[in-house]
Amino acid sequence: MRSLYHYWLCPFCRTVRLVLGEKMLECALIVERYWERRPEFIGVHPSGQVPLLVDVNGEIIAGNGAIADYLNRKYDSGTKLIGQDFQQMLEVRRLSDWFNQTFHSEVSYMMLYEKVMKRNLHEGVPDSSVIRRANANMDRHFAYITSLLEGRNYLAGTELSLADLVAAGHISCLDYISAISWSKHPVVKEWYAKVKSRPSFRPILDDHVPAVPPPSYYCDLDF
Amino acid sequence: MRSLYHYWLCPFCRTVRLVLGEKMLECALIVERYWERRPEFIGVHPSGQVPLLVDVNGEIIAGNGAIADYLNRKYDSGTKLIGQDFQQMLEVRRLSDWFNQTFHSEVSYMMLYEKVMKRNLHEGVPDSSVIRRANANMDRHFAYITSLLEGRNYLAGTELSLADLVAAGHISCLDYISAISWSKHPVVKEWYAKVKSRPSFRPILDDHVPAVPPPSYYCDLDF
Structure with a gap:
């Protein structure tokens, strides 16, 4: 059986789960609290x-x-x-x-560290000044994404691509911890609603992280 | 003429400069204070x-x-x-x-924001607790890189690869702002000395960022 070691609120893990889903590859999920460095x-x-x-053949990636490259090479039928x-x-x-570099370091890493990982790592309480800065960065970055989506169905063009799945990995983590003011970003919201309604997204909407309950609208397709 | 818009202390820009250098492609450099969003x-x-x-043909990437992919496809002779x-x-x-995701968000982004970008953006003075955390993250990450280099000449194996140039992009920025305690990391230091002595590195060692002087050992090949 294919298996994926992941952590719920890791944007990179969520992207891989979405890629597996889009390619309709079955995969067992193993939740790994990776910072504990289990032998x-x-x-x-x-x-x-x-x-x-x-992977099913025992290959480890x-x-x-690297996992996205591997899956695209190995299972290249369909999407x-x-x-x-x-x-x-x-593009x-x-x-x-x-998303994985700039948006991650300036928004998702900061938010997830302050609101989730600090507790996991016993490194103190959230710093509101960092959260404010991450929020300001998010507004600025979503303004660019809005301008991009005004001429496109999906982030990189007319078709769904890895860029949407990467973005959705980050944005769904932030949404899970109630970090997005959706009313301020209607164009990004419309794009997210479209991606969120794909069958590949279903398992991610069913996530329930122990001691971190999602907001009620998290799994709502019409949020 | 080919030109690259870059900022000196952007790790991603440094990687591209190294790729251009390894492929021996001439390129004019235009320093861009990108946060000013010049029209x-x-x-x-x-x-x-x-x-x-x-690029010389007018293509914009x-x-x-994307630039590394483009250069590898377009100028595939040699390295x-x-x-x-x-x-x-x-691998x-x-x-x-x-390096571009984990090391960036947990080390280089934090260090460069606190020590350089805060001043550029007029966002206050460096926060020593953030610098301490970035330092602890660097020690942990360099310990893994050390274990990796114990069985390899270069990061991804026996030959120099993009992984080394990416890592050197981050590490040379950190070295420029005196953020690395080299005596604690002799194996990483040995690898860095090897990469630093390549002709592609020469222009990076000649960098002088206005108002941010490098330490005396920055351009020293035998540091």
Whole structure:
């Protein structure tokens, strides 16, 4: 059986779950509190990082980008997710990186660290000044995403791509911890509603992190 | 003429400069204070992001990953940088992402924001508790890199790859702002000395950011 070691509120893990879902690949999920560095987990891959995929053939692949590349190469029937031509591929890559690098460091990492990981790691209480800064960064970044979506159905063009799944990985984590003021971002909300209603999203909407209950609208398709 | 819009202390920009150097592609450098959102710069690419490459044919590519993909496809003679086979390609990808995502959000973004960008953005003075946390994260991450380098010449295996250039992009920025205690990390230091001595690194060692002088050992190959 294929299995994925993941943590619920890891944006990178959520992206991989969505890629598996879009490719309709069944996969057992193993929740890994990766910061505890469980010896059995380190034994599977010395990096101790999530997401970590163990495929049906026993192949072990670590990291969101490498897993997406692997799945696209190995299971290339149906949804390609990386664009139809080279130009589009570059745009998918640009936006995926932008969410995983810039949006991550300036918004999702800060929010998730303050609101969730600080407690997991016993590193104190949330710092409201950091949360305010992450909020201001989110507003600025969502304004750019809004301008992008005004001419496109999906982030990188007319078709759903990996860029949408990467973005949804981050945004769904933030939504789970009630960190998004949706009324301020109607265009981003409309795009998210579309992505959220895909069958690949269903398992993510069913997530319930112990001691971190989601807001009531989290799993609502018409939020 | 090919040109690259960049900012000196942007790790992603430094990686692209190293890739250009390894491929021996000449490129004019345009320093862009991207946070000022200069209209002429937004006019070139509406994302307003660096690195931004304008190639000799006029093609415009934004973002470190997309630029690296583009250069590898377009100028594929000589150094490939992305591994010899699929397994190695996945390892290059894993480590490049790991530095650009995990190491960035937990170390380089935090350090560079506190020590450089806060001043550029007029957002106050460095917060020593954040710098302490970034330092602790760096120690933990360098311990993993040390264990990796004990069985390898370069990060992803026996040959230099994009993973080394990505890592060097981050580490050289941190070194420029005196954020690394090299005596604590001799194995990482040895790897960095090897990468630093490559001709592609020369222009980066000549950088002088106005009002941010580097430490005396910054450009020293035998530091």
